[in-house]
Amino acid sequence: QVQLVESGGGLVQAGGSLRLSCAASGRTFRSYAMGWFRQAPGKEREFVAGISWSGGSTYYADSVKGRFTISRDNAKNTVYLQMNSLKPEDTAVYYCAASPNYSPLSNSGTWVDWGQGTQVTVSS
Helix, strand or coil, X not given: CCEEEEECXXXXXXXXXXXXXXXXXXXXXXXXXXXXXXXXXCCCCEEEEEECCCCCCEEECCCCCXXXXXXXXXXXXXXXXXXXXXXXXXXXXXXXXXXCCCECCCCECCCCEECCCEEEEEEC
């Protein structure tokens, strides 16, 4: 099991940037693939981006491709989501998640541990 704590959310104007961080506890962090999800009010949680355990492979939802970048630092047990050119429709609670078997190549896997979420609000 991995405990996850997100940070870095906030209020930003459209066109601005934010970087989210997700700190993980536990010595097994580097054996997990990691992902970011988001949930807007009245909508279902949706996948945003995923990264392999090594950081060598990534996958993005079409809605964020070219604007968001997922990365990880296994020495710091942290995964990041750099968000640029933010739009009002990016407003949501953002969650990080851990998976023992997710593959960015197929964009499939089981997400077993979740953080509590951090709010991102983009004003127009």
